[in-house]
Amino acid sequence: MRFGYNRGMTINFQIAGPSEDFVQGQVESGRYSDATQVVQSALRLMEEVDRAIAFHKDDLGLKIATGYTSLQEGRHYDGDEVFAALDAEDNALLNAPK
Secondary structure (H helix, E strand, O other): OEOOOOOOOOOOOEOOHHHHHHHHHHHHOOOOOOHHHHHHHHHHHHHHHHHHHHHHHHHHHHHHHHHHHHHHOOOOOOHHHHHHHHHHHHHHHHHOOO
C-alpha cells in the first residue's frame, strides 16, 4: 500500500502485513474515505500522545523538585506512618455504620 502527502512535498511509504490489513479495514468500514485519512488520523493521535507524555514528564519533574525541596527543608513524612494512617482511615470508613 502506498501513500502520498501533498504539502509542498510528497512522502511515499509502504505498509504490509497486519498494518496494511488494519488500514484497509478502516477504509472498508466507511470511517475513512482512503488510506491517507487513516494515516493522518494515526499521526494526529501520535501527536496528542506525545504532547500528553511531555506534559506528564514536566509535571512529574516539578513534583520531584517540590518533594526534594520539602525534604531539604525538613518537611517530610515517614512512609510507613502515612500508609498506616491511610489504612486506619479506610478501615474506619469500611466499618462505619451505614
